[in-house]
Amino acid sequence: MQILLVDDDEDLISIVQAYLRDDGFRVAAAQDGESGLAAAIENPPSLLILDMVMPGMSGMEVFKRLQEHPETKAVPVIFLTALDEGNLAKSANALGAAGYLSKPFEGEDLIAAVRDALTENV
Secondary structure (H helix, E strand, O other): OEEEEEOOOHHHHHHHHHHHHHOOOEEEEEOOHHHHHHHHHHOOOOEEEEEOOOOOOOHHHHHHHHOOOOOOOOOOEEEEEOOOOHHHHHHHHHHOOOEEEEOOOOHHHHHHHHHHHHHHOO
């Protein structure tokens, strides 16, 4: 399964890719919302892991735009954020996100969230 990770933090991208690849997933990455949106539309992934707060286009804006495209509307999204605000989680869930993780997170929690999101979307 192909996962697309969109985050502006190169170190976090490396860490998440390592966790997911060790668990057997293929992972592509984009470092900003615009390139992540373009990559998702061009080659819809099985799952999108999306940072909520990025310079330029926010993760929430990327998510909303993905919902406008038939090719990406059904792609499950897990949001990542360093902001530990319950309102962000509620907003993400209200919009239909498959999951939400606060940074920092444990690798086991990431894998569990990914597996849950993929299972729910089958």
